[in-house]
Amino acid sequence: EAGVAQSPRYKIIEKRQSVAFWCNPISGHATLYWYQQILGQGPKLLIQFQNNGVVDDSQLPKDRFSAERLKGVDSTLKIQPAKLEDSAVYLCASSSGIVAGTDTQYFGPGTRLTVL
Amino acid sequence: EDKVVQSPLSLVVHEGDTVTLNCSYEVTNFRSLLWYKQEKKAPTFLFMLTSSGIEKKSGRLSSILDKKELFSILNITATQTGDSAIYLCAVSTGTASKLTFGTGTRLQVTL
Numbered sequence: 598e599a600g601v602a603q604s605p606r607y608k609i610i611e612k613r614q615s616v617a618f619w620c621n622p623i624s625g626h627a628t629l630y631w632y633q634q635i636l637g638q639g640p641k642l643l644i645q646f647q648n649n650g651v652v653d654d655s656q657l658p659k660d661r662f663s664a665e666r667l668k669g670v671d672s673t674l675k676i677q678p679a680k681l682e683d684s685a686v687y688l689c690a691s692s693s694g695i696v697a698g699t700d701t702q703y704f705g706p707g708t709r710l711t712v713l
Numbered sequence: 714e715d716k717v718v719q720s721p722l723s724l725v726v727h728e729g730d731t732v733t734l735n736c737s738y739e740v741t742n743f744r745s746l747l748w749y750k751q752e753k754k755a756p757t758f759l760f761m762l763t764s765s766g767i768e769k770k771s772g773r774l775s776s777i778l779d780k781k782e783l784f785s786i787l788n789i790t791a792t793q794t795g796d797s798a799i800y801l802c803a804v805s806t807g808t809a810s811k812l813t814f815g816t817g818t819r820l821q822v823t824l
């Protein structure tokens with residue numbers, strides 16, 4: 598079974614530029630998550646999708662971050678404009694969405710973003 | 714606000730030692746506790762614990778949950794250099810399986 602795919606693996610941009618990350622979840626997984634992991638910290642949930650609907654985006658900085666999952670499969674996370682403090686690893690995860698509350702999340706390899 | 718605290722923050726041991734990693738939590742609407750291993754890439758799933766007192770075991774790794782005292786431990790016996798990684802504890806809350814992570818314990822196993 599193929600795992601969660603993400604691209605690109607690395608990205609370096611200047612502040613105020615825009616950037617987009619792509620994620621393809623495990624086949625058949627209804628739930629998709631985007632996390633931000635700053636160096637030395639645990640991952641922090643940015644947004645959670647169930648199929649193509651948003652379940653939780655309470656920690657997404659909506660003035661600069663946006664995410665979509667239009668067809669309920671792959672997803673894109675965008676930052677515009679980027680700030681220095683956005684430097685982090687952006688992790689995508691997916692889960693089956695079948696077992697409420699005890700659903701195991703499987704993570705992709707992440708995108709390491711450096712903002713100069 | 715949901716909170717997950719791991720200790721120690723980092724640990725250096727010799728190959729063959731046994732280590733115990735700790736995770737305590739204060740959350741609303743607890744559903745499960747998960748352990749992940751993170752090397753240079755994605756966190757990889759180790760265990761999910763939902764019931765108190767039932768040990769989960771996989772090879773040299775084991776974990777147990779205490780829902781009364783709100784903590785879990787992860788044990789690694791006969792450590793190997795390949796166990797060197799960051800171990801993340803996360804708590805799932807609510808029906809949407811929202812995960813709140815701790816900051817992780819960085820384990821280094823030396824020869």
